[in-house]
Amino acid sequence: xxxxxxxxxxxxxxxxxxxxxxxxxxxxxxxxxxxxxxxxxxxxxxxxxxxxxxxxxxxxxxxxxxxxxxxxxxxxxxxxxxxxxxxxxxxxxxxxxxxxxxxxxxxxxxxxxxxxxxxxxxxxxxxxxxxxxxxxxxxxxxxxxxxxxxxxxxxxxxxxxxxxxxxxxxxxxxxxxxxxxxxxx
Amino acid sequence: xxxxxxxxxxxxxxxxxxxxxxxxxxxxxxxxxxxxxxxxxxxxxxxxxxxxxxxxxxxxxxxxxxxxxxxxxxxxxxxxxxxxxxxxxxxxxxxxxxxxxxxxxxxxxxxxxxxxxxxxxxxxxxxxxxxxxxxxxxxxxxxxxxxxxxxxxxxxxxxxxxxxxxxxxxxxxxxxxxxxxxxxxxxxxxxxxxxxxxxxxxxxxxxxxxxxxxxxxxxxxxxxxxxxxxxxxxxxxxxxxxxxxxxxxxxxxxxxxxxx
Amino acid sequence: xxxxxxxxxxxxxxxxxxxxxxxxxxxxxxxxxxxxxxxxxxxxxxxxxxxxxxxxxxxxxxxxxxxxxxxxxxxxxxxxxxxxxxxxxxxxxxxxxxxxxxxxxxxxxxxxxxxxxxxxxxxxxxxxxxxxxxxxxxxxxxxxxxxxxxxxxxxxxxxxxxxxxxxxxxxxxxxxxxxxxxxxxxxxxxxxxxxxxxxxxxxxxxxxxxxxxxxxxxxxxxxxxxxxxxxxxxxxxxxxxxxxxxxxxxxxxxxxxxxxxxxxxxxxxxxxxxxxxxxxxxxxxxxxxxxxxxxxxxxxxxxxxxxxxxxxxxxxxxxxxxxxxxxxxxxxxxxxxxxxxxxxxxxxxxxxxxxxxxxxxxxxxxxxxxxxxxx
Numbered sequence: 001x002x003x004x005x006x007x008x009x010x011x012x013x014x015x016x017x018x019x020x021x022x023x024x025x026x027x028x029x030x031x032x033x034x035x036x037x038x039x040x041x042x043x044x045x046x047x048x049x050x051x052x053x054x055x056x057x058x059x060x061x062x063x064x065x066x067x068x069x070x071x072x073x074x075x076x077x078x079x080x081x082x083x084x085x086x087x088x089x090x091x092x093x094x095x096x097x098x099x100x101x102x103x104x105x106x107x108x109x110x111x112x113x114x115x116x117x118x119x120x121x122x123x124x125x126x127x128x129x130x131x132x133x134x135x136x137x138x139x140x141x142x143x144x145x146x147x148x149x150x151x152x153x154x155x156x157x158x159x160x161x162x163x164x165x166x167x168x169x170x171x172x173x174x175x176x177x178x179x180x181x182x183x184x185x
Numbered sequence: 186x187x188x189x190x191x192x193x194x195x196x197x198x199x200x201x202x203x204x205x206x207x208x209x210x211x212x213x214x215x216x217x218x219x220x221x222x223x224x225x226x227x228x229x230x231x232x233x234x235x236x237x238x239x240x241x242x243x244x245x246x247x248x249x250x251x252x253x254x255x256x257x258x259x260x261x262x263x264x265x266x267x268x269x270x271x272x273x274x275x276x277x278x279x280x281x282x283x284x285x286x287x288x289x290x291x292x293x294x295x296x297x298x299x300x301x302x303x304x305x306x307x308x309x310x311x312x313x314x315x316x317x318x319x320x321x322x323x324x325x326x327x328x329x330x331x332x333x334x335x336x337x338x339x340x341x342x343x344x345x346x347x348x349x350x351x352x353x354x355x356x357x358x359x360x361x362x363x364x365x366x367x368x369x370x371x372x373x374x375x376x377x378x379x380x381x382x383x384x385x386x387x388x389x390x391x392x393x394x395x396x397x398x399x400x401x402x403x404x405x406x407x408x409x410x411x412x413x414x415x416x417x418x419x420x421x422x423x424x425x426x427x428x429x430x431x432x433x434x435x436x437x438x439x440x441x442x443x444x445x
Numbered sequence: 446x447x448x449x450x451x452x453x454x455x456x457x458x459x460x461x462x463x464x465x466x467x468x469x470x471x472x473x474x475x476x477x478x479x480x481x482x483x484x485x486x487x488x489x490x491x492x493x494x495x496x497x498x499x500x501x502x503x504x505x506x507x508x509x510x511x512x513x514x515x516x517x518x519x520x521x522x523x524x525x526x527x528x529x530x531x532x533x534x535x536x537x538x539x540x541x542x543x544x545x546x547x548x549x550x551x552x553x554x555x556x557x558x559x560x561x562x563x564x565x566x567x568x569x570x571x572x573x574x575x576x577x578x579x580x581x582x583x584x585x586x587x588x589x590x591x592x593x594x595x596x597x598x599x600x601x602x603x604x605x606x607x608x609x610x611x612x613x614x615x616x617x618x619x620x621x622x623x624x625x626x627x628x629x630x631x632x633x634x635x636x637x638x639x640x641x642x643x644x645x646x647x648x649x650x651x652x653x654x655x656x657x658x659x660x661x662x663x664x665x666x667x668x669x670x671x672x673x674x675x676x677x678x679x680x681x682x683x684x685x686x687x688x689x690x691x692x693x694x695x696x697x698x699x700x701x702x703x704x705x706x707x708x709x710x711x712x713x714x715x716x717x718x719x720x721x722x723x724x725x726x727x728x729x730x731x732x733x734x735x736x737x738x739x740x741x742x743x744x745x746x747x748x749x750x751x752x753x754x755x756x757x758x759x760x761x762x763x764x765x766x767x768x769x770x771x772x773x774x775x776x777x778x779x780x781x782x783x784x785x786x787x788x789x790x791x792x793x794x795x796x797x798x799x800x801x802x803x804x805x806x807x808x809x810x811x812x813x814x815x816x817x818x819x820x
Contacts, residue, residue, distance in 0.1 A: 034623050065784050235646035250654070271471065274497060279643070280644070297507070
């Protein structure tokens with residue numbers, strides 16, 4: 001059983017960190033996991049993405065063409081990756097920055113105003129965790145508690161003050177998804 | 186006619202250093218042998234022979250490590266300062282020196298020497314400047330004088346197309362990591378005595394942890410210059426010293442206080 | 446399960462070297478390996494060990510050469526363009542018979558190329574590694590854990606055979622994060638080997654050199670190196686196999702390409718295709734005998750690489766025409782997706798190659814078609 005998740009957006013949106021939180025949670029849950037970043041110049045000011053693969057056996061390729069799930073934190077990421085999501089997969093779109101809704105009808109989708117929700121929680125930088133919370137509702141590949149524990153265990157010391165807000169953001173995203181998710185086909 | 190032994194033992198006026206393992210393979214009139222001996226004398230006088238590691242260059246002195254009775258390694262062309270850096274960083278209480286020619290240091294190894302000096306590596310560098318590539322057969326060196334004929338500047342070095350000689354002692358003296366950068370000559374006994382003092386100070390700089398030290402020694406290459414040994418000595422005096430002025434370009438204040 | 450940490454490949458490789466007892470690191474920044482150098486710059490001084498950022502890869506390898514002559518555990522790391530500059534030093538180190546470990550985190554090339562993952566240095570390191578008759582050991586990890594394990598062993602191999610060990614990773618392994626179980630910290634060696642140039646009192650002087658002016662002497666050294674290499678070939682061949690028991694078709698890939706192929710092989714198995722994977726881990730020594738033994742059992746083989754087929758030639762030499770071989774590769778920093786390798790496996794089964802087929806011919810036609818913009 002293998003699950004592939006692509007998280008994509010602008011540099012500075014916490015894309016890579018969101019993927020790492022999932023990777024930590026998967027590792028601590030005893031799973032095999034890979035976290036693969038886009039690296040190099042494209043990280044600087046442009047788009048950033050990472051692929052996280054969770055599995056119960058030795059993982060082959062750390063990159064896949066057709067992921068199970070996509071978190072698109074901005075418009076270009078939605079355009080680039082939405083067509084690639086596997087049928088029956090999951091698409092989470094940050095509606096605060098996307099120019100359009102989800103076009104695929106063969107996926108479970110949620111358009112979530114992640115920036116707006118994050119600002120209500122007091123910090124726009126929490127939008128990544130809002131989106132992760134939403135994804136976990138549609139794709140319960142990890143328990144919410146496992147992800148929160150990963151935050152507790154691995155949030156860098158200098159970001160300790162953001163632990164509680166990050167956990168609230170996960171919950172807020174999950175709650176929004178429960179209310180608004182579009183479960184297609 | 187029979188020679189009778191003297192009734193009294195002769196007075197010892199000079200004893201070659203035990204760590205100097207001559208005779209060497211160098212050509213008659215070449216000053217490498219003198220430079221080797223001076224290094225061995227200084228290291229012995231300082232009592233450093235059992236904790237010294239020497240690094241030989243690529244060039245005529247490629248076998249220099251055969252002539253010293255202390256540990257030695259052989260570097261790639263120009264890389265002796267990098268190799269010395271690696272050794273000194275791992276064994277900081279050892280005395281590490283490189284022995285390099287002008288092609289080795291001022292041409293292919295320019296990057297390594299500048300950066301070793303810039304870092305202030307605690308190494309001693311003996312730089313043999315004879316204005317020509319000896320081992321490969323007398324080609325132009327970075328220190329070849331303007332107009333000098335070599336096998337690769339057969340019309341004489343033309344600075345317009347072949348550049349000017351590079352003055353290493355002056356160049357290295359500009360770097361903050363350098364404790365000692367001087368130029369001496371080996372063309373006569375007076376200058377050889379001065380050169381030995383300079384070599385002593387260059388090792389003192391290392392053992393006193395003052396910084397990088399380099400002694401440039403104007404040297405001969407009678408074979409490739411196509412001169413007799415005496416002509417070659419005179420050529421150093423008359424021509425090389427005008428392009429490469431002898432002098433102390435940087436001396437750490439603590440070294441100035443030393444009586445050697 | 447031992448405690449695992451989620452680590453980026455470059456940092457995990459650095460930590461593995463530290464735990465293996467590396468005493469000195471010399472390097473120069475180059476993407477995609479710079480995190481290894483940065484990690485060393487933080488950790489080595491904390492441990493009282495040597496870290497130095499050199500002015501070039503040429504200087505770095507020669508610093509390492511010097512330090513290695515003292516018998517210390519020494520390493521460096523770089524990527525293709527830097528490894529090119531280091532090949533002078535690699536040859537000297539091999540010629541001087543001192544141990545040294547180098548990590549090459551490969552990127553797209555030739556020339557400046559790019560910083561994306563590639564396997565384009567296969568031939569550079571495993572068939573050359575410097576001028577003259579040189580035999581570096583080359584190990585190719587396919588995961589962060591394997592990179593850690595191989596680096597941990599690399600120092601022992603380098604010391605046992607007094608040679609260079611190159612761990613050939615690529616940008617993907619350097620940049621990705623995976624859980625790793627880190628090995629124990631080893632104590633630093635207290636004694637130096639009896640060949641080490643240490644400036645020690647009370648013993649005869651020692652010299653280390655790669656200079657043997659008389660060809661008669663050099664030939665003796667060449668033969669010694671070759672005989673030692675035969676020992677390496679006898680003892681140090683490493684590889685992994687997957688689904689080979691009943692395999693009729695065998696995919697061969699190393700490092701990241703081998704991993705991608707593993708995904709494709711699994712997908713093919715789900716379709717009922719009897720495909721297995723052979724993943725060389727030691728590229729030098731190459732698992733020639735093992736592949737030769739497998740060849741008659743396979744209807745066909747397919748080599749998958751992230752280059753133009755550099756290992757392919759070694760596979761062909763191993764197989765000796767006992768079974769047809771096809772090739773699929775991506776170049777220039779492109780990493781194949783499992784889907785494209787699966788497609789090639791399907792074709793391998795559907796239209797098996799013949800013995801006289803040029804292994805690259807179909808692939809080149811496929812590439813031309815794929816890379817031609819649709820009009």
